[in-house]
Amino acid sequence: MANGQLKSVAGLLLVLNFCMYAIVLGIGSWAMNMAIEHGFVIGPGFDLPAHFSPIYFPMGNAATGFFVTFAMIAGVVGIASILAGFNHYRYWNINSMPGALSAATIAWTLTLLAMGFAWKEIELQIRNSRLVLCPTNIDFVST
Structure with a gap:
């Protein structure tokens, strides 16, 4: 009974x-x-900008590139862990569990790493000029 649940x-x-x-x-x-x-x-004739980074994103702040890169790595490893989990779901025995468990643990730790970069992005509070917040003291005119 509990096994089916x-x-x-x-x-x-x-x-x-x-x-x-x-x-x-x-x-x-x-x-x-x-x-x-x-x-x-x-390209030829172009100089590198002063603060060139190979992980440059035109939106967000300095942590955005790391966040997106590690989030995509975590997503790919997560999909791979789902395939291993589906294999365990299909056979549902003790022999298929270690592979699914190790893949899920690696995906979980990479997701935590991406979440850490997301927290760093929130903590920096330095935004790109394209992400200007709307002022909160706008007077709305009713028509």
Whole structure:
């Protein structure tokens, strides 16, 4: 009885983790695409800017590049851990559990690392000029 209940909970968690990592990969891929398209142009005759960083993002602050990079790595490893978890879900025996557990632990630690960079991005509070906050003292005129 309990074995069947745990298997259904594991299946639900696999689906939720897949959705979470797919969303992380989607948003991270969009941000990486924006960074590549709107990054520095380096070619013959162009000098590197004074504060050049290979992980430059035109949005956010100095921690954005690290955050997006590690979030995408965590997303890819998370999808791989979901595949290992699905294999364990399919066989549901003690022999398939160590592989799924180790893959899930690695994905979890990489997700924690990306979360640490997200906290650093929030802590810096230095924003790019494109991320100007709207003033809070706007007087709305009713028509």
